[in-house]
Amino acid sequence: MAPELLSGHACFGGVQGFYKHDSQEIGLPMRFSVFTPPQAKQGPVPVLFYLAGLTCTEETFMIKGGAQRVAAELGIMLVTPDTSPRGANIPGESDSWDFGAGAGFYLDATQAPWSKHYRMESYVVQELRALIVKEFAADAARIGVFGHSMGGHGALTLALRHPAVYRSVSAFAPIAAPSQCPWGEKAFGNYLGGDRAGWLEHDASALMRKTATPFPQGILIDQGLADKFLAEQLLPQEFEAACAEAKQPLELRRHDDYDHGYYFISTFMEDHLRFHHRILSA
């Protein structure tokens, strides 16, 4: 069924749209946003999925990321899902900002009661991708993924778990080794259960260690050094070491003074869009 358009706005010659649909994977209505660049009038364009961080929705990136001007210039479609199911009505779902609603961690939960609706990996990789390719002027063969914090974890892990789907990947301040930090331990313990070996299938650093150069054209990561989550939660040095072991080219840029928020993200947004465009148009 076609998604319902909630609002559409002319933007840099393209259209910024917000949509709602009934998701089969999630079993609930889901919202997402799409920026369609002007080039889509001529035919299918490359698509970049952006995965947002804790507490965000499908709106946050489109409002604060500052991506549309350059996406319109390059002819890139931008798609952002919500960060979790909404309205699952699981007890405790909204008690904390780093778990449950707004914190789906882009994986399919295996543990009750989360496993029924919290299926963000299947939703993003399969259902939403298929919907975007069917309903929008999107080129199924030119798809990239990027994201921030929890969504940076999502981008890296989904790209590593589905390299045939995503041709390019980058991240801002990703949770780079979630099985070793409090945010990841809380989310994985509840969504995936106590078996830590299973967590490694959703840990970008662990996944990278057992892969052979999955993205030969490189991975781009930006990290602010005034980010209050850097030392305890993000651990980019773990992913950096894993990439060195796997001979995966990585550009990890550390920036003095920048914090964790969207002023940091929007500063480096253009670089990420041009990075993906170079790979997706090769």
Ligand SMILES: N[C@@H](CCC(=O)N[C@@H](CS)C(=O)NCC(=O)O)C(=O)O
């Ligand atoms: N609520 C948290 C911060 C949560 C946070 O920084 N969320 C990031 C993603 S991990 C974000 O993008 N927030 C939305 C925003 O900055 O607009 C706190 O009080 O420390």
